Amino acid sequence: MTPLLLALALQVGPAPAASVPAAPVPAATPQTQVAATVDPRLGECLELAATDPVTAVVRANEWIAGNGGVPAQQCLGLAEAGSERWDRAEAAFAKAAMLSSELDRPDTGNLWMQAGNAALADGQGAAALSHFDRAIATGQLAGKALGEVQLDRARALVAAGRADEAAKALARATELVPQDPLAWLLTATLARRMDDLMKAASAIETAGALAPEEPAVLLESGNIAALKGDMAMAKAKWQRVAAAAPGTAQAEAAIAQLATLAAADEPAQAPVTPPAGS
Known part of the structure; x- marks a missing residue:
């Protein structure tokens, strides 16, 4: 299962309810009862999307043809994501979200989040940001779910070159999900790019405490x-990445940094005196 498909899997089902004052709750009608229940076929769809996405797409379309409604559209999004056809996945998730909104279902916010992540994977930052904002506007996201969508918004804002807004979104994310190392890692990376080394160092220290062996955290720490001039520390961090995560993009970046560091440390060669008579 790809990392992004795994992330989408974690968004299957209604988001935790926001904290609101207690109020009389009417008896659930059959429609609201169904809306609050995750269709078990989504789990089957997710497993198939991870192992045989082509068949998953066929099954999803059959489910849609049988008036499967929102879950069937969401299944199609997961199936298309399994093949990394992100534009099709985005379209399916967005259609599911719109239908869910019409039915006043509690999973509308999560569906917009899924549409946003698919758009972001497809390099469509503006569309992703629109989807994430619609997810927040549902009022269904709270706690961790709201923190994660703020984190996703920050990624979209960085892609759009809106660093100041991204920093605000990350600040909100770290408030809501302070135990998420990715939020602190992205905070550190953005702060470094904005030449705020004090903030970057503080954020990467927190990320390191939460995920001390995570290659991306070690790489950014280096x-x-x-940049702070502690080349011994930088070298140690990069060496750990290269040793712990061979073949990954982080290891390749660390090896390149180590090569640059080694080249800078090499003393200039003394000029060679040609032999007499040459």
Whole structure:
């Protein structure tokens, strides 16, 4: 299962309810009861999307043809994501979200989040941001779910070159999900790019405490240490990445940084005196 498909899987089902004052709750009608229940076929769809996405798409379309409604559209999005056809996944999730909104279902916010993540994977930052904002506007997201969508918004804002707004979204994300190392890692990376090394160092220290062996955290820790002039620390961090995560993009970046560091440390060669008579 790809990392993004796994992330989408975690968004299957209604979001935790926002904290609101107690009020009389009417008896659930059959429609609201169904809306509050996750269709078990979504779990089957997700497993098939991870192992055989082509068949998953066929099954999803059959489910849609049988008036499967919102879950069937969501299944199609998961199936298309399994093949990394992100534009089709986005369209399916967005259609599911719109239908869910019409039915006043509690999973509308999550569906917009899924549409946003698919758009972001497809490089469509503006569309992703629109989807994430619609997810927040549902009022269904709270706590961790709201923190994660703020984190996603920050990624979209960075892609759009709106660094100041991204920093605000990340600040909100770290308030809501303070135990998420990715929120602190992205905060550190953005702060480094904005030349705020004090904030970057503080954020990467927190990320490191939460995920001490995460290659991306170690790599960024080395980057920040190098900019602060602590080359011994930078070298140690990059060496850990190269040793712990061989073959990954983080390891390749760390090896390149180590090569640059080694080249800078090499003393200039003394000029060679040609032999007499040459």
